[in-house]
Amino acid sequence: MLRALRRRWEAYKYRFVPWIALNLRHKRRTLRYVPEDCKDKIVSDEEVLETLLKIFKALFINDFSRQKKILALLPEVKSTYLELLHLQPSKSKITFSCYESQNIFSPEELLFHTLGFSITRNQSSLVSAGTGVFVTRGFVPKGTVVAMYPGTVYQKYEPIFFQSIGNPFIFRCIDGVFIDGNDKGISKAVYRSCSRRDQLCPFHMSDVSWLTPVVQNPLAVGQYVNNCSPEKAANVCYQEFDVPECFPIELKQYLPNITYSHDIQSPLRCVVLIALRDIKLGEELFSNYYTIVN
Numbered sequence: 001m002l003r004a005l006r007r008r009w010e011a012y013k014y015r016f017v018p019w020i021a022l023n024l025r026h027k028r029r030t031l032r033y034v035p036e037d038c039k040d041k042i043v044s045d046e047e048v049l050e051t052l053l054k055i056f057k058a059l060f061i062n063d064f065s066r067q068k069k070i071l072a073l074l075p076e077v078k079s080t081y082l083e084l085l086h087l088q089p090s091k092s093k094i095t096f097s098c099y100e101s102q103n104i105f106s107p108e109e110l111l112f113h114t115l116g117f118s119i120t121r122n123q124s125s126l127v128s129a130g131t132g133v134f135v136t137r138g139f140v141p142k143g144t145v146v147a148m149y150p151g152t153v154y155q156k157y158e159p160i161f162f163q164s165i166g167n168p169f170i171f172r173c174i175d176g177v178f179i180d181g182n183d184k185g186i187s188k189a190v191y192r193s194c195s196r197r198d199q200l201c202p203f204h205m206s207d208v209s210w211l212t213p214v215v216q217n218p219l220a221v222g223q224y225v226n227n228c229s230p231e232k233a234a235n236v237c238y239q240e241f242d243v244p245e246c247f248p249i250e251l252k253q254y255l256p257n258i259t260y261s262h263d264i265q266s267p268l269r270c271v272v273l274i275a276l277r278d279i280k281l282g283e284e285l286f287s288n289y290y291t292i293v294n
């Protein structure tokens with residue numbers, strides 16, 4: 001009974017404001033200080049965009065046969081991809097073979113072939129920390145986009161009270177925007193509903209597969225990354241990324257975020273996790289849940 005209570009407390013304390021306040025002084029090593037909002041970025045937005053386009057294009061090509069309806073409506077996009085496939089078969093062995101044999105790679109395999117690593121959810125190496133995220137193939141160089149934090153995006157004035165009760169997956173951005181990355185219960189229902197609302201058949205504006213055990217975008221498991229501890233230092237950090245207007249419409253189906261309100265004029269907010277150092281095969285990813293902006 002006592003052990004069960006302790007386990008619940010260990011899991012809950014990270015969401016408990018008085019616990020955080022009392023422990024800020026004692027846990028200096030697990031805090032991340034950011035001098036100003038604008039200095040928070042480890043890599044530029046252009047680099048983040050480039051990486052996302054690279055992996056999303058590879059996913060699109062891997063899934064080419066299912067994209068017929070989209071391609072029929074976008075002839076110039078179709079010709080670009082066909083050119084890519086036919087003009088560079090030797091340079092792009094993976095893409096070409098995908099096209100020939102259709103969807104031969106799992107999303108994790110594709111991630112490995114495109115960015116040089118794979119990540120997967122598994123039992124955390126920390127006792128009673130539940131699920132964590134591990135590098136299961138390859139190697140992650142410092143400064144790489146290693147994961148994405150999926151979920152519904154709420155502006156700071158939007159109602160999130162009921163979704164946030166007992167929910168350890170609410171991520172707060174530096175500017176007060178919230179992302180609810182919970183793949184269960186009311187959070188899951190809200191995300192699905194917003195996603196259907198924004199769908200312009202056959203164009204999906206977001207990816208819903210992160211709500212299931214089989215993810216379509218292999219980066220969209222960042223909500224399962226655990227907090228660092230004095231023994232396990234952070235090897236990744238969160239970075240906000242606003243999707244630019246020029247983002248290709250055919251690739252939006254891989255974005256694991258959606259806005260709660262339809263009439264929001266600002267760009268879609270995503271959060272990516274960036275490697276703070278080289279991360280080797282088998283290592284678990286750890287972030288820092290507590291960022292202090294001076």
Ligand SMILES: C[S@@+](CC[C@H](N)C(=O)[O-])C[C@H]1O[C@@H](n2cnc3c(N)ncnc32)[C@H](O)[C@@H]1O
Binds near residue numbers: 011012168226227228
């Ligand atoms: C965003 S979730 C991370 C995924 C979580 N491990 C799971 O299995 O659902 C945050 C929760 O993970 C657990 N957690 C994260 N970091 C931890 C740590 N260093 N030690 C113990 N539990 C941790 C806490 O229960 C926390 O509320």
